[in-house]
Amino acid sequence: MRIDIITCIPEMFTGTVDQSILKRAADKNVAHIHIHNLRDYAVNKHNQIDDYAFGGGAGMVLMIEPIEKCISGLKAQRNYDEIIYMSPDGELLSQGISNELSLNENMILLCGHYKGVDERVREHLVTREISIGDYVLTGGELAAAVVADSVIRLIPGVMNDETSALTDSFQDNLVAPPVYTRPAEYKGWTVPEVLTSGHEAKINDWRFKQAVKRTQEKRPDLLSEDIK
Template identity: 50%
Template sequence: MNIHVLSLFPEMFTGVFGSSILKKAQEKETVGLSVTDFREYAVNKHAQVDDYPYGGGAGMVLKPEPLFNAVEALSKDGKKPRVILMCPQGERFTQKKAEELAKEEDLLFLCGHYEGYDERIREHLVTDELSIGDFVLTGGELAAMTIIDSVVRLLPGVLGNDDSPILDSFSTGMLEHPHYTRPADFRGMKVPDVLLSGNHAKIEQWRMEQSLKRTFERRPDLLVDIELSKEQKTYLEKLKNGKA
């Protein structure tokens, strides 16, 4: 996979792209990450990327020319990548969307600043508008980093254990079960006996119940759209009735 980012502040990505899982993914050549300052594609001698909005109003608006020129320059063999606009008005980003994007060969993220984008960028250049939540950031860079991290970790071989992303919270439709490690007794706080039993069937049963319980308590909205097994439905009823 190749991921390109267009930003006026490419230095913001240096630490994130050069650390941890994203660094390892590049070393394995599973993903290529690049950041371009789209000011390089401005059309006047002052390298201007923004201008006053027609009709008046506060703030400055990103001009269409630099972003159109940059996307066209980065498109391989004339094939435009999936172009993602980071915007608080966009579709709410989810794990399902991350899984969808992880199947692409080329992604290109547009990170804006100032008051907003010229509407022609939305209408004729981008394929997706994404938001990471109902709040406003100074620019799209931090949001793009978040999405890129969540997508890259889903690529085969990146995490070392390909089962890890399958069992993550939201990937199954529910929140993940609790985890414990050594020591078994820390300051009187003990690991549940079932996890020390060696009985894998009971351990999986416990994990299923804990995952369902945590989701019911913290994010009951997630249970509306997922299909539960008969066993899960029975346990959910116990939770609702306070008998679990």
């Protein structure tokens, strides 16, 4: 997979794309992230990429020309499955969306800034808009990093144990059950006996019931009627 991120603050990704899962994916040649500075496509010698909004109002707006030039240049080199604008009013990121995006070969993530982008970018250039929550960030950079991480970790070959992602929270509309590790007893606090029994069927049954219980307590909105 290839993810191209368009941003006016490329420094926001320093130390992010070359760490942890993202670095492992690159080292394994499974997925690569490329950062593109929108100012490289500025409209004049002053590196202008934003301007005042027509009609007045507070805040600046990212101009269409630099964004279109960058996207067109990338599309001239390869086909893209999705061109995604990180927007607070986009569809809310979910595990299901991350699963879907992990099947793509090439994606562009466009980071907004200031008061957003010229509406014509949304009308003519992007294929999808995604939000990571009902709140506003300074720009789309942190949101793009979240999307990249949530997607890349699902690609086969990235994680050492590929079954691990299948048991993550939200994969089956349940949050994950409790997990424990050694020692089995610490200061009188013990691990449930079933987990040390070696009985796989009983362990799986316990984990499912605990996942349902925890979901009922923490995220009842996720439960389907037949589980409730």
